[in-house]
Amino acid sequence: MASIKRHLTFGYSLLAILVVIIGTVFTVSTNRRTARKDLQNSAEAFVRLSASRLNSIFDVYYESAYQMFFEQCQDVLHESRDISRVEIISMDGTILFSTRAFSDPSFIPEQARFGHVDPGELRAVQSLNMTSEANDHLVIYFPVIETWGPHRHTLRYTFSLKRLTASTTSMIIQALIIALLTIVLILIFTQPLAKKIVNPLRDLAFHADMLAQGASTKQIEIHRNDEIGDLMRSFNSMAEQMTDQLETLRKTNLQLENANRELKTLDQMKNDLIASVSHELRTPLTTAKGYVEYLLHIAPEVLPREETERSLSTVLRNINRLRGLIDGLIDLSLLQRESFSVDILPFSPEDVLSSLKETYLNAAHPNGVKVHFHDHLPPDCQIKGDRDRVIQVMENLINNAIKFNKPRGFVDVFAEPLDGRIQFRVKDSGIGIPKDSLPRLGTKFFQVDASSRRKYGGLGLGLSIVSSILQSHGVSLQVDSEINEGSTFSFSLPMVKDESLKKVGKVLIYEPNRDFGSMVQARLAEMGLHCIVASSLDSFTETLSRERVHLLIADPVSENEVCDETLLLRFRDSGHKMTPFIFVTSVDRSQLSVSPHTVLRKPVSLSRLTRTVQTVLEEVRDAPDAADH
Amino acid sequence: MPRTLLIIDDEHDLLTFLKQVFSSEGFEVTTALDGETGITAAREIHPSLILLDIMLPGMDGWEILRVLRSDRETSDIPVVMLTARTDPESKWEGWQGGAVDYVTKPFTLTDIIQRVKEIVVQTESLRGER
Numbered sequence: 152m153a154s155i156k157r158h159l160t161f162g163y164s165l166l167a168i169l170v171v172i173i174g175t176v177f178t179v180s181t182n183r184r185t186a187r188k189d190l191q192n193s194a195e196a197f198v199r200l201s202a203s204r205l206n207s208i209f210d211v212y213y214e215s216a217y218q219m220f221f222e223q224c225q226d227v228l229h230e231s232r233d234i235s236r237v238e239i240i241s242m243d244g245t246i247l248f249s250t251r252a253f254s255d256p257s258f259i260p261e262q263a264r265f266g267h268v269d270p271g272e273l274r275a276v277q278s279l280n281m282t283s284e285a286n287d288h289l290v291i292y293f294p295v296i297e298t299w300g301p302h303r304h305t306l307r308y309t310f311s312l313k314r315l316t317a318s319t320t321s322m323i324i325q326a327l328i329i330a331l332l333t334i335v336l337i338l339i340f341t342q343p344l345a346k347k348i349v350n351p352l353r354d355l356a357f358h359a360d361m362l363a364q365g366a367s368t369k370q371i372e373i374h375r376n377d378e379i380g381d382l383m384r385s386f387n388s389m390a391e392q393m394t395d396q397l398e399t400l401r402k403t404n405l406q407l408e409n410a411n412r413e414l415k416t417l418d419q420m421k422n423d424l425i426a427s428v429s430h431e432l433r434t435p436l437t438t439a440k441g442y443v444e445y446l447l448h449i450a451p452e453v454l455p456r457e458e459t460e461r462s463l464s465t466v467l468r469n470i471n472r473l474r475g476l477i478d479g480l481i482d483l484s485l486l487q488r489e490s491f492s493v494d495i496l497p498f499s500p501e502d503v504l505s506s507l508k509e510t511y512l513n514a515a516h517p518n519g520v521k522v523h524f525h526d527h528l529p530p531d532c533q534i535k536g537d538r539d540r541v542i543q544v545m546e547n548l549i550n551n552a553i554k555f556n557k558p559r560g561f562v563d564v565f566a567e568p569l570d571g572r573i574q575f576r577v578k579d580s581g582i583g584i585p586k587d588s589l590p591r592l593g594t595k596f597f598q599v600d601a602s603s604r605r606k607y608g609g610l611g612l613g614l615s616i617v618s619s620i621l622q623s624h625g626v627s628l629q630v631d632s633e634i635n636e637g638s639t640f641s642f643s644l645p646m647v648k649d650e651s652l653k654k655v656g657k658v659l660i661y662e663p664n665r666d667f668g669s670m671v672q673a674r675l676a677e678m679g680l681h682c683i684v685a686s687s688l689d690s691f692t693e694t695l696s697r698e699r700v701h702l703l704i705a706d707p708v709s710e711n712e713v714c715d716e717t718l719l720l721r722f723r724d725s726g727h728k729m730t731p732f733i734f735v736t737s738v739d740r741s742q743l744s745v746s747p748h749t750v751l752r753k754p755v756s757l758s759r760l761t762r763t764v765q766t767v768l769e770e771v772r773d774a775p776d777a778a779d780h
Numbered sequence: 781m782p783r784t785l786l787i788i789d790d791e792h793d794l795l796t797f798l799k800q801v802f803s804s805e806g807f808e809v810t811t812a813l814d815g816e817t818g819i820t821a822a823r824e825i826h827p828s829l830i831l832l833d834i835m836l837p838g839m840d841g842w843e844i845l846r847v848l849r850s851d852r853e854t855s856d857i858p859v860v861m862l863t864a865r866t867d868p869e870s871k872w873e874g875w876q877g878g879a880v881d882y883v884t885k886p887f888t889l890t891d892i893i894q895r896v897k898e899i900v901v902q903t904e905s906l907r908g909e910r
Contacts, residue, residue: 518814558837
């Protein structure tokens with residue numbers, strides 16, 4: 152980054168220096184040439200002017216009036232600033248006089264000797280007014296061709312170029328100063344310029360680094376509208392997109408991780424299940440197989456009949472257990488599907504309890520666990536539910552309570568009324584369930600601790616089946632547990648108000664299909680309802696003339712024609728002004744001219760029908776004024 | 781001295797069955813439904829052989845095996861493990877724990893009878909040599 156500044160400063164400085172040098176060289180050389188020319192011209196003019204004067208005086212010099220000559224010479228020297236020396240040279244090259252003498256304190260005019268000049272050189276300048284120059288001085292020869300004597304000599308003027316050099320030098324110095332100044336100015340001006348470029352770049356670099364490290368970046372503040380501003384804007388939008396994408400990626404990643412974890416858990420569960428299924432299936436199989444082998448190979452003759460019977464019943468029991476396990480697996484897979492339905496009918500909880508007592512009361516349970524029943528049921532009470540499934544639920548709960556119990560522990564089974572419902576409770580003195588595992592109870596294959604599977608066996612399906620069955624009853628399983636104290640599992644089912652069905656108990660079924668009619672009749676009879684079936688319109692009218700019913704169930708079709716209007720007219724005419732009716736038919740509702748309470752489309756399940764009948768009758772019971780009986 | 785056999789398994793039916801079978805083979809059979817009673821019984825009757833199930837409530841078969849092996853009174857009783865698990869790892873665990881044999885459920889009856897008899901006879905002859 153700093154190199155941009157360096158490049159900028161260095162580049163500009165170099166450029167400035169180059170410009171200054173070239174400028175200086177050019178100016179100086181031009182200047183010097185002009186100045187020299189001027190100097191030469193003025194020197195030559197000066198020489199021409201002063202030469203005759205000096206010449207005349209020189210004659211005098213020879214007449215020993217050198218004092219005068221000296222003065223003249225000094226005057227001459229003073230007349231031009233640049234003149235440094237004037238000399239008179241004889242033809243043979245002897246320097247007759249030189250103004251050098253003035254600066255020589257030991258100068259004695261009579262003895263003056265000023266050295267020699269190469270005569271060749273002199274000869275060369277004889278004919279012309281020759282100028283020769285060296286670096287620091289300009290020499291002008293002025294041959295004096297006199298008429299007055301044998302002496303022919305040459306005047307040699309030496310002009311100093313010091314002034315010229317000095318002015319050149321000062322010019323160079325000025326140029327250098329200008330160059331320096333320029334550099335300083337460049338430094339002063341490029342610094343902020345560089346800053347203006349470099350700082351935002353630094354900013355960008357910083358943010359890019361942050362972005363690369365995955366840190367959430369703030370937007371760069373933009374205060375400019377130039378290309379750098381554009382770049383920063385682009386960067387901002389890029390950063391925004393990247394952050395968004397990163398966020399999406401992170402989320403997707405998290406989801407994938409979770410999915411993976413779940414899959415791993417499921418896989419583990421599957422493996423555990425396979426292990427426990429094989430264990431659980433092998434155990435009863437061992438006994439059954441053992442007995443069969445025993446009866447077959449070892450003791451076919453010697454065994455008394457009762458022994459054989461006992462053996463075979465053990466075999467049977469174990470086979471049943473195997474079937475139970477397989478049923479559990481099938482149940483569960485059924486329960487997992489939506490299609491699973493329960494037959495919700497009124498039944499006696501007493502019934503359930505006596506079935507359970509038969510199974511558990513006198514049986515020997517592992518670990519010496521004892522099962523006690525405490526039922527305080529109101530007489531003749533009925534509850535709504537699927538009797539067989541409720542027994543299954545209770546068996547599962549009691550089996551669990553026995554299985555996860557302490558040696559010589561107890562299991563208490565309660566059934567008692569609670570707020571118009573019957574509550575079933577299974578309490579054990581077992582190992583209890585840790586609080587954090589409670590929500591996972593009822594998860595397929597879940598057993599609280601991994602070792603429990605090995606310890607207690609079982610597939611871990613029990614509670615999951617229980618939950619599913621209760622769910623389809625619209626109730627949930629309550630769990631209350633204390634580690635090492637035991638657990639209580641409970642659920643409750645609604646009681647059927649006993650009088651409801653007895654009071655409103657007569658149903659007329661109009662059903663042209665006799666089989667279906669009697670099937671419905673049988674089913675409703677189980678609910679304690681008295682049903683009359685009519686299979687033709689005539690018998691329908693005839694029945695109505697002598698019976699008062701509380702509900703009509705009808706398929707309003709006679710000889711393949713919809714006759715709902717006729718049917719209803721006859722029904723209402725017979726005095727059943729407000730009596731509810733249900734149509735059970737394959738006819739579409741739109742084909743009906745009357746609007747019944749309920750239409751059930753054939754094919755309909757019996758449980759659905761019984762549920763509907765129940766609901767309608769309960770409505771009648773709850774609002775007895777509406778029904779005209 | 782009659783040959784005695786201790787069977788530890790939480791399967792009631794299986795216990796009844798094995799008791800019946802081995803009794804008719806001339807063994808005096810004692811059964812236990814869990815580890816604690818099993819260990820107590822082993823100390824009391826010092827059986828000729830113990831049939832030990834692995835998956836038991838409470839103490840599991842491996843723990844029982846360790847206890848039996850570490851107790852001087854019971855350390856010389858040959859133990860045959862009974863299990864529904866077939867994975868080689870549990871077998872390996874069995875050999876290391878000091879079980880003399882390993883029978884997987886469901887077993888073949890003649891096979892288990894033969895194995896038990898063989899082991900008992902071998903152990904007896906070894907003891908006789910000592």
